[in-house]
Amino acid sequence: MKNVLKKLGSMVITLFAVSFLGFAAFAVIPGDPAVMRLKTNATPAAVEALRHSMGLDRPFIVRYFDWLKDFFVGDMGVSYTYSRPVMSVIGSKMPVTLYLAVLSFIIMTAVSLPMAVYCAKNDGGRADRFISGVNQVLMSVPSFFAGILISYVFGIVLRVFVPGGYVSFSDDPGGFIYYMIFPAVAVALPKIAVCVRLLKSSIMSESGKDYVRTAYSRGERGTTVLYRHVFWNALIPAVTFYAMQFVDLIAGSIITEQVFNIPGVGRILMTSIEGRDYPVVLAILMFVAAAAVIGDTVSDLSAMALDPRIRE
Amino acid sequence: MKKLMKNKSFRAGLVITGVMVFLAIAGPFITPWDPEEMNRGLKFSGVSLSHIMGCDNFGRDIFSRVLYGLRTTMIVAVGTVFIGCAGGVIIGSLTGYFGGIFDTVVMRINDVLFAFPAVLIALVFVSLFGSSDVILIVALGVAFIPSFARMVRSEFLRNRSLDYVAAARLQGAGNFRIIFFHILPNAWPVLLQSVIIGFNNAVLAEAGMSFLGIGVQPPAASLGRMLSEAQSYIRVAPGYALFPGLVIILMVLGLGLMSRASYE
Numbered sequence: 001m002k003n004v005l006k007k008l009g010s011m012v013i014t015l016f017a018v019s020f021l022g023f024a025a026f027a028v029i030p031g032d033p034a035v036m037r038l039k040t041n042a043t044p045a046a047v048e049a050l051r052h053s054m055g056l057d058r059p060f061i062v063r064y065f066d067w068l069k070d071f072f073v074g075d076m077g078v079s080y081t082y083s084r085p086v087m088s089v090i091g092s093k094m095p096v097t098l099y100l101a102v103l104s105f106i107i108m109t110a111v112s113l114p115m116a117v118y119c120a121k122n123d124g125g126r127a128d129r130f131i132s133g134v135n136q137v138l139m140s141v142p143s144f145f146a147g148i149l150i151s152y153v154f155g156i157v158l159r160v161f162v163p164g165g166y167v168s169f170s171d172d173p174g175g176f177i178y179y180m181i182f183p184a185v186a187v188a189l190p191k192i193a194v195c196v197r198l199l200k201s202s203i204m205s206e207s208g209k210d211y212v213r214t215a216y217s218r219g220e221r222g223t224t225v226l227y228r229h230v231f232w233n234a235l236i237p238a239v240t241f242y243a244m245q246f247v248d249l250i251a252g253s254i255i256t257e258q259v260f261n262i263p264g265v266g267r268i269l270m271t272s273i274e275g276r277d278y279p280v281v282l283a284i285l286m287f288v289a290a291a292a293v294i295g296d297t298v299s300d301l302s303a304m305a306l307d308p309r310i311r312e
Numbered sequence: 313m314k315k316l317m318k319n320k321s322f323r324a325g326l327v328i329t330g331v332m333v334f335l336a337i338a339g340p341f342i343t344p345w346d347p348e349e350m351n352r353g354l355k356f357s358g359v360s361l362s363h364i365m366g367c368d369n370f371g372r373d374i375f376s377r378v379l380y381g382l383r384t385t386m387i388v389a390v391g392t393v394f395i396g397c398a399g400g401v402i403i404g405s406l407t408g409y410f411g412g413i414f415d416t417v418v419m420r421i422n423d424v425l426f427a428f429p430a431v432l433i434a435l436v437f438v439s440l441f442g443s444s445d446v447i448l449i450v451a452l453g454v455a456f457i458p459s460f461a462r463m464v465r466s467e468f469l470r471n472r473s474l475d476y477v478a479a480a481r482l483q484g485a486g487n488f489r490i491i492f493f494h495i496l497p498n499a500w501p502v503l504l505q506s507v508i509i510g511f512n513n514a515v516l517a518e519a520g521m522s523f524l525g526i527g528v529q530p531p532a533a534s535l536g537r538m539l540s541e542a543q544s545y546i547r548v549a550p551g552y553a554l555f556p557g558l559v560i561i562l563m564v565l566g567l568g569l570m571s572r573a574s575y576e
Contacts, residue, residue: 140565148546
């Protein structure tokens with residue numbers, strides 16, 4: 001329990017540190033946000049008035065805490081490009097990206113767990129060598145190229161779906177879920193390969209331990225030993241690793257969205273970076289950071305749940 | 313090193329990587345075509361003897377563009393790994409060697425950065441400083457520092473209490489000398505592994521960034537940008553997307569095979 005609280009505490013501190021670093025990075029860059037927002041109407045008087053109403057004439061620390069306070073109630077400032085609250089610009093796009101990342105996480109886990117167990121069972125066999133060879137290649141495929149290949153094969157050759165034919169969830173929930181499977185597979189594909197390798201080697205090193213020999217010598221069957229003892233112990237390092245992949249899946253989703261024409265945060269992030277729309281960039285950054293830090297904590301906590309030795 | 317050469321997958325990786333490096337360096341002497349020369353008559357012309365990968369939407373020779381893109385990717389990857397490795401060695405050796413509050417604070421920040429995908433850190437960098445190839449290299453390099461720092465630090469933690477360090481100190485060696493001439497050479501094998509993986513990730517990161525339109529600007533060729541352009545023409549010219557993609561895969565595969573072997 002003490003360790004759980006410690007982990008949660010360090011998560012909160014890290015989130016603060018990230019938000020401060022992010023805010024500071026965007027505060028020290030040259031260029032006056034007031035001028036950027038006014039664009040061509042930037043007369044000195046108007047700039048001064050806007051600076052005051054935006055609070056830019058106050059000290060940095062005060063601005064930081066104000067920004068943080070507003071952030072918690074969902075007010076992330078105003079986009080320079082759209083002159084609308086950042087929340088209304090990215091609010092509808094966050095869930096799409098998150099859904100894509102979660103779906104690819106589910107696919108990654110659902111495919112890699114049985115595959116790793118299968119490979120470990122047949123270690124060194126023909127099937128194992130074949131899978132590990134294929135995995136080595138899959139590991140080298142960037143998710144966006146996997147996306148291009150998938151949309152070519154399934155979209156243009158096999159015509160199972162329409163590339164670029166994204167429909168929003170509110171228009172057609174079934175169509176949305178169906179369409180998202182293809183980009184999710186593209187994002188998950190390279191990660192499946194990495195996960196299979198890690199989990200397999202974890203199972204292999206676990207099977208060499210003394211307690212496994214003991215279990216065998218008690219007369220337990222191979223499958224019982226594998227599923228009751230080895231698998232769960234091998235899962236402990238794997239859980240941390242799987243959770244770490246989630247952030248990469250978000251990054252992969254952001255890039256792969258471009259291939260499948262999905263209106264997630266990817267496109268808005270790119271246009272905001274080009275247009276130097278800092279409030280939007282900062283907000284998206286904060287979301288990914290939160291996902292990263294929370295994912296990290298969840299992985300630590302689930303490792304604790306699995307392993308009494310680190311639970312205390 | 314001799315042991316590594318006996319490993320089949322290491323040799324395969326070395327051959328693939330060697331061919332890729334050769335193609336990148338010797339590119340201009342291999343292809344007779346200018347990668348930026350447009351020829352309307354050749355628009356989307358398929359694979360032929362003179363244009364072995366066909367031509368793109370402007371009638372430019374895809375093979376030449378792939379070679380130039382390969383070269384760009386390698387330059388960015390080398391720069392990225394160099395910055396990441398140098399920064400990581402400095403931070404990792406100092407924190408690992410001295411420890412204390414300095415170590416705690418720096419590694420805390422390091423862990424936070426490590427939690428981010430490198431591509432995203434680089435994107436933030438680009439949004440702050442603008443998009444050019446130099447900034448891309450610096451951005452990716454900085455984004456790669458945390459992973460190197462972590463690795464170097466753990467090597468220093470392991471080594472600093474060993475006898476040979478104590479012996480060096482008794483002989484009167486200063487901290488600087490111990491760090492760079494005693495411990496660092498011992499960290500070399502592990503560092504080499506991370507450098508190979510670093511290259512691997514840097515190639516993928518560069519491809520991803522240029523796919524998003526960051527880095528080398530058109531008309532200069534880059535593999536990621538070729539892929540993003542090829543997407544619009546995939547119905548007419550699937551080869552336009554296929555070849556640059558395959559080259560990225562081969563490059564990453566070669567490095568991946570090498571790093572896998574070095575772990576075994």
